[in-house]
Amino acid sequence: MALHKDDRQALLDRKLTELLLYAKELCPEARVEVSTIQYEDEDGHVQVFPPPTLSEEDVDRVEMALATRAGEIFDTTGLFILCAVFN
DSSP states (O other): OOOOOOHHHHHHHHHHHHHHHHHHHOOOOOOEEOOOOOOTTOOEEEEEEOOOTTTTHHHHHHHHHHHHHHHHHHHHOOOEEEEEEOO
């Protein structure tokens, strides 16, 4: 059963907020931006900008954790939210 457009938007907003809060939990010092701009099959985006002092290992850890959570969201909702960590 397909979600009504307003219901899908509300779900997307909730999941983007969930990912934003998770990114801040993983790296409190990071700047996190979310967007509902859609490109092709993407439903939204989360961009994380950690401080330059964060190690490459920690950047990778944050990126993998976000990708895992975004994958879980896709599996349960069908929402494709692209997450990226920029350093």
